[in-house]
Amino acid sequence: MGFDTFLSRLKSKASELKTEALKYKNKDFLNAAMAGCALVAMADGSVSAEEKQKMTKFIESNDALSVFTTSDVIKAFQEYVGQLEFDKHIGEAKAFQALHKMKSNEGAARLLVRMVIAVASSDGNFDASEQAVASKIVKELGLNPSEFELT
Structure with a gap:
């Protein structure tokens, strides 16, 4: 094996490690994002096809999350x-536990809130129950609800 081949393989392995590191680095964000989306989507008692599609498209188009497969x-x-369907209170506790991990990262927290609001309004109706859940998420993340036009 020549030096060029060795160097090429080394670069390839470094790239693979970087990709793996990104997956672990963003796993908490993925979980928090999906927890928030689930909370808001379930706020009105059901998850619409529009909400599912919007959430999936947002994840696929976001560079920070593109390391995750659909x-x-x-x-x-x-x-x-x-978890929310099985036991609302335990499901909420687990979802807010995942969200809380993003509290120390303001940029990630803001992106997460924008995503949750986009998913909630994807069916054309960002109703009062969805707004209340979104506001609770914003507060959990240590952000101001009025920044996102929530009360």
Whole structure:
């Protein structure tokens, strides 16, 4: 094996490690985002197809989350929805636990809130129950609800 081949393989392995590191670095964000989306989507008692599609498209188009496959996104979302359907109080506790991990990262927290609001309004109706949940999420993240036109 020549030096060029060795160097090429080394660069390839470094790239793979970077990709893996990004996955772990953003896993908490993915979980928090899916927890927030599940909370807002379930605020009116059901999850619409529009809400699911909007959430999936947002994740796929976001550079920070592009390291996750659509199946990872759907799996995390369904897990939080399932927990909320099984036991609302325990599901909410687990979702807010995931959200709380983003409190110290203001940029990630703001992105998360924008995403949650986009998903909530994707069905054309950002109703009072969804707004109340979004406001609770904003407060959990240590942000001001009025910045997002929430009370």
